[in-house]
Amino acid sequence: xPRTKIRLHTxxxxxxxxxxxxxxxxxxxxxxxxxxxxxxxxxxxxGAAVDSSFTFFQRGASIEEAQSVLLLxxxxxxxxxxxxxxxxxxxxYHAEAVGQFIGYELRxxxxxxxxxxxxxxxxxxxxxxxxxxxxxxxxxxRLFVNTGIVRLIVLSVLVGAGSWLMISTEPVxxxxxxSFVPIVGWRAIVMRxxxxxxxxxxxxRLSVLTRIMEENLGGIRVVRSFGSQDYEMSKFDRTSNRAFxxxxxxxxxxxxxxxxxxxxxxxxxxxVLTVGGAMVLDGSITVGRLTExxxxxxxxxxxxxxxxxLVNSIARATTSGERLFDVLDRExxxxxxxxxxxxxxxxxxxxxxxxxxxYEGQDEKEHTLTDISFEVAPGQTLGLVGPPGAGxxxxxxxxxxxxxxxxxxxxxxxxxxxxxxxxxxxxxVSVIQQDSFIFTSRLENNxxxxxxxxxxxHIEWAxxxxxxxxxxxxLPKGYRTLVGERGVSLSGGQxxxxxxxxxxxxxxxxxxxxxxxxxxxxxxxxxxxxxxxxIAHKHATVVIAHRLSSLMHADEILFIDGGRIIERGTHQSxxxxxxxxxxxxxxxxxxxxxxAVDAKVFSRDGGxxx
Ligand code: ATP
Numbered sequence: 124x125p126r127t128k129i130r131l132h133t134x135x136x137x138x139x140x141x142x143x144x145x146x147x148x149x150x151x152x153x154x155x156x157x158x159x160x161x162x163x164x165x166x167x168x169x170g171a172a173v174d175s176s177f178t179f180f181q182r183g184a185s186i187e188e189a190q191s192v193l194l195l196x197x198x199x200x201x202x203x204x205x206x207x208x209x210x211x212x213x214x215x216y217h218a219e220a221v222g223q224f225i226g227y228e229l230r231x232x233x234x235x236x237x238x239x240x241x242x243x244x245x246x247x248x249x250x251x252x253x254x255x256x257x258x259x260x261x262x263x264x265r266l267f268v269n270t271g272i273v274r275l276i277v278l279s280v281l282v283g284a285g286s287w288l289m290i291s292t293e294p295v296x297x298x299x300x301x302s303f304v305p306i307v308g309w310r311a312i313v314m315r316x317x318x319x320x321x322x323x324x325x326x327x328r329l330s331v332l333t334r335i336m337e338e339n340l341g342g343i344r345v346v347r348s349f350g351s352q353d354y355e356m357s358k359f360d361r362t363s364n365r366a367f368x369x370x371x372x373x374x375x376x377x378x379x380x381x382x383x384x385x386x387x388x389x390x391x392x393x394x395v396l397t398v399g400g401a402m403v404l405d406g407s408i409t410v411g412r413l414t415e416x417x418x419x420x421x422x423x424x425x426x427x428x429x430x431x432x433l434v435n436s437i438a439r440a441t442t443s444g445e446r447l448f449d450v451l452d453r454e455x456x457x458x459x460x461x462x463x464x465x466x467x468x469x470x471x472x473x474x475x476x477x478x479x480x481x482y483e484g485q486d487e488k489e490h491t492l493t494d495i496s497f498e499v500a501p502g503q504t505l506g507l508v509g510p511p512g513a514g515x516x517x518x519x520x521x522x523x524x525x526x527x528x529x530x531x532x533x534x535x536x537x538x539x540x541x542x543x544x545x546x547x548x549x550x551x552v553s554v555i556q557q558d559s560f561i562f563t564s565r566l567e568n569n570x571x572x573x574x575x576x577x578x579x580x581h582i583e584w585a586x587x588x589x590x591x592x593x594x595x596x597x598l599p600k601g602y603r604t605l606v607g608e609r610g611v612s613l614s615g616g617q618x619x620x621x622x623x624x625x626x627x628x629x630x631x632x633x634x635x636x637x638x639x640x641x642x643x644x645x646x647x648x649x650x651x652x653x654x655x656x657x658i659a660h661k662h663a664t665v666v667i668a669h670r671l672s673s674l675m676h677a678d679e680i681l682f683i684d685g686g687r688i689i690e691r692g693t694h695q696s697x698x699x700x701x702x703x704x705x706x707x708x709x710x711x712x713x714x715x716x717x718x719a720v721d722a723k724v725f726s727r728d729g730g731x732x733x
Contacts, residue, residue, distance in 0.1 A: 133444040134267075134437065140228070141268050144221045151217040155273055158210035159280030161203045162422055163288065168203060170415030172196035177410060214277075218269035226265035232451055233257050241456040242525045243483045256446050259326075263443030270436040278433060281426045285419055293408060293416070299398045300416050303391035304427050307384045311431030314380035319435055321373050328366040335359050388424055395420060457524050457545065465547035469536045471632030472500045473522065473663050477531035480517060480686075490529070491517050492686040497679065499663040501632065506674030507667045508704065509683035515667045516557065518683075519637045522665075523552040535633065553631040555639035559622030563607030566595055569621060570602075573629040582628060588654035589624035590647050591617065615642035623651065630658075635665040640673055648673060671704075671711055680704065 142148050172193060179189040237253060282304065289297035339346060339355055346355055399413040480492040492514045499505045507515045520526055521533060524540055533540050540548050553573075562569055570582045582602070586592040594617065598604045606613055606621075613621065619642050626634060640648045649672075655664075666674045674680060675694040682690035682697070682704045690702045697704040 130441045130445075133441050133448065134271075136448065137225075137264055137267055137440055137444050138272060140225050141221050141272060144224055147217050147221050151214045151221065151273055152276055154210045154214035154217065155276045156280055158207050158214060159277055159284065161207035161210065162281065163285055163419075164203050165200060165207070166415045166418035166422065168196060168200045169418050170409075170411035172200070172411070173414045174409050174411030214273060215269065218273040222265040222268035225268060226261050229261045229264060229447060230257065233261070233447065236450055236453070239455045239458075240450075240453060242520070243456060244453065247483070253450075256450060260443035260447050263439040264447060267436055267440035267444075270432060271440055274429065274433050274436065278426045278429060282423060285423050289416060289419055293402075293412065296395065296399050296402065296408070296413075296416055300391065300395045300420050301423075302394065303387050303420075304423070306387045307424075307427045308430045310380055310384050310387070311428050312434045313431075314376060315431035315435040316438070317376050318373055319438055321369055321376070325366060325369050325373070328362060328369060331362050332359070332366060335362060384428060388420075392417070392420055457527060459544050460542060463542060463544050466535060466538060466540075466543040466551055468551055468632055470501055471551070471661075471663050472498060472536055473633050473665070474498045474534040474537075475518070475531070476534065478518075478521065478528050478533060479530035480514075480521060480526065481529050482517075482526075490686055492521075494531075495681075495683075495686075495688060496531075497681060497688075497691075499633075499665060499679075501663050502660040503679075504659070504664040504666060504674075504677040506677030506680040507665065507683060508669070508671065508674060508680060508707070513683040514686040515683055516637050517686075519554050519635045519665065519667060522633065522635060523549050523554055550629075551631055552633045552635065553626040553629050554635040554637060555619075555622045555626050557638045557641070559618045559639070561607050561613065561618055561621060564605065565602065566598075566604050566606055566621070567602040569606060570625055570628055572625055577628050582624075585624040585627035586620075588627055588651065589620040590643075590650050590654070591620040591624055616644070616647070619643055620647075620651070627655075627658075630661070632661070633663045633665075635667070637667045638669065641669065645670070645672055652676070671708055675708075 175192055175196065176189070179192070233256065237257075286297070286301055286304070289300055291297075335355075335358060339359070346352060395413075395416055399408065399416060402408045403410055403413055475495050475497050478492060478495040479490055481490045485491065495518060497505055507518060509515055517526075521528055522540075524545060527541060535543075535548070535551060562572065567579075567582060570586060571577050579602075583592060586595060595601055595604070619639055622639060623636075640651070643651070666677060668674045671694075678693070679691060680694060680697060681688045682702070684703070690697055690700065690704050692700065694708075698708060699705075
């Protein structure tokens with residue numbers, strides 16, 4: 124039962140969103156009721172027209188008199204049909220408009236929430252899943268206004284009032300006429316629920332197809348170089364075939380049920396003719412009344428069949444709504460404390476004090492970081508080196524609070540970073556990630572991403588320092604060149620230099636380079652470092668690298684392994700100590716030297732230590 128409660132709660136919440144547009148919803152409902160009333164008037168007009176024809180015929184009225192009354196009936200019928208059409212159009216228009224408003228509001232709310240949700244949420248949630256929530260689920264909720272709420276009102280008016288009109292005038296004939304309602308209604312609902320179930324299956328199969336295609340396009344070079352086109356083709360064909368079979372199954376369900384429903388409907392039409400015809404013959408009802416009932420039957424056929432669509436809309440809105448509200452109701456784990464002040468920058472000294480950290484789901488023993496302590500002041504550089512998976516990037520991600528420490532603290536100028544606003548903290552810290560993401564936009568826009576008001580001289584200085592300016596200058600459109608997926612393709616090294624320049628534009632007091640020069644050749648990296656030397660006194664710098672030439676100039680170097688600092692010192696002191704750092708240096712400068720070096724750098728199981 125709690126499940127039902129949650130579902131009703133979800134539908135109620137969507138309905139409340141719709142009724143926030145009070146005027147439009149009231150107008151929609153009023154128009155839907157009026158449209159239904161006009162539609163139900165049509166059978167009565169038809170019945171009256173048939174009866175009056177018979178009356179004229181029986182009492183031998185003049186042609187003119189008969190014509191004028193019949194013309195009036197035809198005009199009324201025409202007017203009722205037009206009014207029904209106009210009010211249907213109006214209520215559809217307003218319901219669609221409310222649905223579109225809700226879609227617009229939800230799209231913004233979801234996008235805004237996704238910007239704020241913590242990284243731990245994004246780690247656990249597939250981005251494709253979030254995109255589905257942002258598109259398909261919003262569509263499910265949006266459509267509920269017209270295909271759920273308004274359809275429920277229209278069906279209630281037509282089936283409810285129509286049934287009442289028939290039963291209250293001729294109870295027996297009414298019951299005979301309505302005999303198809305439960306059968307067809309039940310069948311329509313069963314069919315829709317079956318189609319809905321297979322729709323989910325179809326969506327899953329289509330998303331596998333999309334993923335296969337995405338991977339194929341993304342990894343096209345790997346596919347071609349391994350000559351795996353046939354394998355890829357058969358993989359695609361298999362999944363495509365499964366989707367095709369399911370589509371055939373769906374067509375079967377639809378055709379079988381539609382035929383059954385038409386059959387049930389025509390049987391009750393036949394029953395009405397048989398029972399009604401006998402009643403006409405024994406004089407208990409007029410031919411007009413029988414015509415009226417047959418017309419009611421025709422009118423009721425569609426809404427009864429649409430009961431399935433209504434149930435489908437309710438089911439879809441419930442699932443979609445639950446998934447959307449799950450995102451909207453989630454509070455970001457990383458947030459400002461109430462009344463938190465902005466970070467007050469004096470010098471820009473970064474301190475790690477016995478920091479321990481575990482990712483969500485990790486227990487005490489498998490902590491990613493344990494007891495990490497260091498301090499970097501402006502003008503100083505800290506180097507972090509260690510084997511893959513040692514925890515270096517995790518250290519970088521803790522500084523702008525992508526995650527919160529599990530123990531210990533991180534301070535900037537003595538202020539715990541959890542006590543200040545996120546905006547002020549992230550303004551003070553720039554991290555260049557391992558994968559430099561480039562937006563599909565002009566080079567100048569990518570460079571000014573962090574500060575759109577920055578002047579051109581500053582942008583050029585940043586790209587000059589990152590050794591990118593001369594490359595940009597020789598492009599036909601220079602800084603206005605479009606880059607990204609639809610623009611000029613940049614090499615890995617060019618992307619990294621663009622990311623460095625983008626960070627330099629910001630001039631943050633704390634700069635973190637997370638393996639951000641791995642794709643840049645050593646000579647270019649050397650020139651970038653020389654360029655940075657002129658501003659180094661203003662910044663505390665953290666450099667993470669596998670190539671020791673990238674960080675051997677650092678004031679302090681930490682060798683991290685298994686989330687712990689296992690060696691620390693300057694390049695010279697670490698070499699003197701003759702530990703893992705010295706072994707790595709020997710391997711990088713003279714790889715063939717001797718086996719003892721190999722033994723230190725490689726772990727016991729034969730894996731590379733760095
Ligand atoms: P590399 O040199 O390869 O970049 P690293 O030293 O930077 O490695 P981290 O990326 O900090 O290592 O990862 C440290 C450990 O934490 C690894 O075991 C990794 O699998 C794990 N890890 C990293 N990110 C997450 C995450 N978002 N959720 C759970 N575990 C993670």
